[in-house]
Amino acid sequence: MEKGVFVKDIVPNAEAAGIFAVADAALAQSRNGPYWRLVLADASGSVEAKIWSPLSGDFSEIAPGTLAWVEGRASLFRSALQLAVEKFRPLDAAEAASLDQTAFLPSSPYPIDGMDEELRELCLREFTHKPWRRLVFAVLDDEELGPRFRIAPAAKNVHHAYAGGLLEHTLGVFRLCRRMAAQYAELDRQTLLAGALFHDFGKIREFSGGLNNDYTGEGRLLGHLLLGVEMLGPFLVRSRLESGLQEHLKHLILSHHGELEFGAVRQPHTPEALALHCADNLDAKLAQCRGLFTGLEGDGPAWTPWQPTLGRPMYRPPRTPGGREGAPTERKTAKREECLSLLKA
Secondary structure (H helix, E strand, C coil): CCCECCHHHCCCCEEEEEEEEEEEEEEEEECCEEEEEEEEEECCEEEEEEECCCHHHHCCCCCCCCEEEEEEEEEEECCEEEEEEEEEEECCHHHHHCCCHHHHCCECCCCHHHHHHHHHHHHHHHCCCHHHHHHHHHHHCCCCHHHHHHHCCCCCCCCCCCECHHHHHHHHHHHHHHHHHHHCCCCCHHHHHHHHHHCCCCHHHHECCCCCCCECHHHHHHHHHHHHHHHHHHHHHHHCCCHHHHHHHHHHHHHCCCCHHHCCCCCCCCHHHHHHHHHHHHHHHHHHHHHHHHCCCCCCCEECCCECCCCECCEECCCCCCCCCCCCCHHHHHHHHHHHHHHHC
């Protein structure tokens, strides 16, 4: 089947037809009878939709995560785009299985293959102690965990909450920890980087991922810190990593939230644990800001609404004219370091 129109291409006062995932569904009541209030989504965004009576009576249940062929007319309601549904047909299992699921999942703005390749290259470069290297690549090459790590989200809705988000966040924290280790020679570089690589690994089991990403049962009961330590257990045994280093890695994972009130099992008690907490916190908060600012209209200064997770609204300030946007990629940095070493030789 063809996907049809994407959310981003729906415009007011025009017909729209395509396949969408039902992100949310609720049955409500109006003066004219019951109606369904839906949020329809695909990889390009989401749009509110209404199934009015009498068509609404054809559906006793609409489950979130359902894929459906939808036809309707778009309009503006209180300055927001809304779709009045004229046809709604849930797809059967065979039709849903034939579709490219990535068309319906919000995903990382960066190519997953490129991020995975960069992270693996960095691991090859950094983990020179054989037990560390044995552990790292046994996990990354695991037939079950490796593919799930590539596409898992890093959250339900706060930061990196999309396919590939966990890989993107892990790579960001790994890069930051490399810079910290270069700045502060007292840090155990390989232990810190192992903590960066595995600090959120338990999110593979904490979140369901997919079209209706949510917390799993064990995710709610145990959380990704404990799940991550549990998942690494068999790999640690086979790695023959020294017991002291195993203990330190577990501490990094269990303490990276920083404070007990924010979900840490223990507060950070080593310099490496403090460094990892700072790197994780910075990458998560700046990713959240990036998402907030992307949703603001225009390119000039603007305030976001109040953000409960940050405890404040955020301001997008004016930019320095001609200022450099962002930091160089790891590949460019590595190339620059190579050139500098040649000049010094």
